[in-house]
Structures are given as C-alpha cells and as structure tokens.
Amino acid sequence: MKKSILAYALISTGFLSTATLVHAEAYNPDSDAAGVYVGGNYGYLRVDGDDEFDDDKDAYQLFLGYSLNEYIAVEGSYVDFGDYGNSVASAETDGYTLGLKLGLPVTNNIEIYAKGGQLWYETDYSVLGVDGNEDDTGLFAGVGVSYHLDKNWAVKVDYTVYDNDLDVDSADSDSDFSTDMKYASVGLEYKF
Numbered sequence: 628m629k630k631s632i633l634a635y636a637l638i639s640t641g642f643l644s645t646a647t648l649v650h651a652e653a654y655n656p657d658s659d660a661a662g663v664y665v666g667g668n669y670g671y672l673r674v675d676g677d678d679e680f681d682d683d684k685d686a687y688q689l690f691l692g693y694s695l696n697e698y699i700a701v702e703g704s705y706v707d708f709g710d711y712g713n714s715v716a717s718a719e720t721d722g723y724t725l726g727l728k729l730g731l732p733v734t735n736n737i738e739i740y741a742k743g744g745q746l747w748y749e750t751d752y753s754v755l756g757v758d759g760n761e762d763d764t765g766l767f768a769g770v771g772v773s774y775h776l777d778k779n780w781a782v783k784v785d786y787t788v789y790d791n792d793l794d795v796d797s798a799d800s801d802s803d804f805s806t807d808m809k810y811a812s813v814g815l816e817y818k819f
Contacts, residue, residue, distance in 0.1 A: 654735060654775035660697035663819045666690055668785055670812025674711040684709045686810055692728065694818075700728040702742065706789070708808055715755060720791075720808075722748030724767055736775045743768040746789050765791035773816065783814040 672686040686709050692702035708720040726744015733739055746765040752758070769787030776782065789808040 652777045652779075654778045654781075659778045659818070660694050660730075660732075662694060664692050664694065664700075664816050665819075666781075666783070666814055666816035668783065668812035668814030670785075670810060670814075672708055672711070673809040673811075674708075675807045675809065684711050686812075688810075688812065688814070690816075694730075697732050697738075698730055700730065702726060702728050702744075706746075706748075706810075708748075708789075708810075712753075716752065718750050718752040720748055720750040722746050722789075726767065730773075738773045738775070739771070740773065741768075741770050742787070746791065748789075748791055750791075763791060765789060769810075779818050781816040781818070783812075783816055785812050785814060786810070787812075 667690070668688040670686065672684045674684070686707055688704050688706045690702055690704035692700050694700040702725075704724045706722055706724065708722070710717065710719045712718050724744055724746050726742055728740050728742040730738045730740040744767060746767045748763060748765065750761045750763075752761065767787055767789045769785060771783055771785035773781045773783045787810045789810065791806055791808070
C-alpha cells in the first residue's frame with residue numbers, strides 16, 4: 628500500500644511539474660513579442676498573367692524579422708517562386724522582399740496580421756523561343772494568422788500577392804506582360 632501511495636505521489640508530482648513547465652513557457656504577447664525571429668513557408672502558388680500566362684505551382688519562402696512589439700515588425704525574406712508558364716512563355720522567378728508586418732493579438736496564442744512592402748526579383752524566361760533574364764522590382768501585400776505553440780514556436784497560415792511586370796524587349800512588341808503571383812502557404816516560425 629505504501630509503495631502504491633509513493634508511486635502515485637511521484638507520478639502526480641511529475642504531472643504537476645510538467646504542467647508547470649508548459650505553463651511557464653506559454654506565449655505572452657506583452658512580454659514575448661519583441662525580438663528576432665526566423666522561419667519558413669511552403670505552399671501553393673497561382674501565377675495569373677496577361678495572354679493566358681497562367682500556371683499553378685508550389686513555392687517556398689525563408690524569412691527573418693525583428694518585432695518591435697506585438698504590433699509592428701520589420702521582415703525580410705527570400706522567395707523561390709519556381710517554374711511556371713506554358714508552351715508559348717515560361718519563366719523561373721526568385722526574389723527578396725523587405726516590408727512591414729502589422730499584427731493584432733486576438734488571444735495570447737492567436738495573432739492576425741497584414742504585411743506589405745518591396746519585392747526585388749530575377750526572372751529567367753523563354754518567350755516564343757527567345758531566352759532571357761530580367762531583374763526588376765514590384766510590390767507585395769498579404770494577410771495571415773499565427774498560432775503560438777509556446778513562447779518560441781508559432782505555426783502560420785499566410786496569403787500574399789506579389790505584383791511584377793516582365794518586359795521582353797528581344798522577342799516582339801506583344802511580349803510584355805504583367806503577372807500576379809498569389810501565394811497561399813503554411814509555415815513555422817521560431818522567435819529567439
């Protein structure tokens with residue numbers, strides 16, 4: 628009987644210690660929001676453009692940011708948009724972004740946010756058999772939701788639209804087109 632009571636006491640103490648540890652690591656937006664964070668997203672990319680330049684692909688993004696507080700962060704990223712296009716025109720694009728992220732804590736664990744800023748990108752293309760390379764800039768805007776698992780880890784769902792133009796001087800006068808890249812993704816973020 629004494630062994631059963633001792634075993635029960637040890638097991639109960641272990642559960643209480645674990646519960647206390649988990650509770651001590653919970654995310655608090657007032658005290659844990661500020662600081663450096665890193666992460667990555669992987670998701671579905673929809674490329675919409677002029678002249679039926681439409682395609683669906685997957686893409687990934689790596690990001691680094693600094694939160695000033697629970698409301699404002701500065702974030703930079705690398706985005707690989709992958710290959711997209713059709714038999715007439717195809718392209719491969721990757722780029723870098725820098726922008727602001729404005730967040731609003733809904734609960735201690737859930738945050739909604741909007742972001743926007745500048746995109747610098749490089750596109751390798753082939754239009755009507757003419758190959759080339761184009762460096763340009765564009766804008767991006769997006770919205771998302773973060774769920775904080777604890778004070779360091781968060782899971783994110785994000786939707787971002789990147790706007791860019793591709794001017795192909797060497798093919799023909801109808802080869803200039805504009806694309807909107809719509810990126811829906813799921814990601815993981817780690818805050819230091």
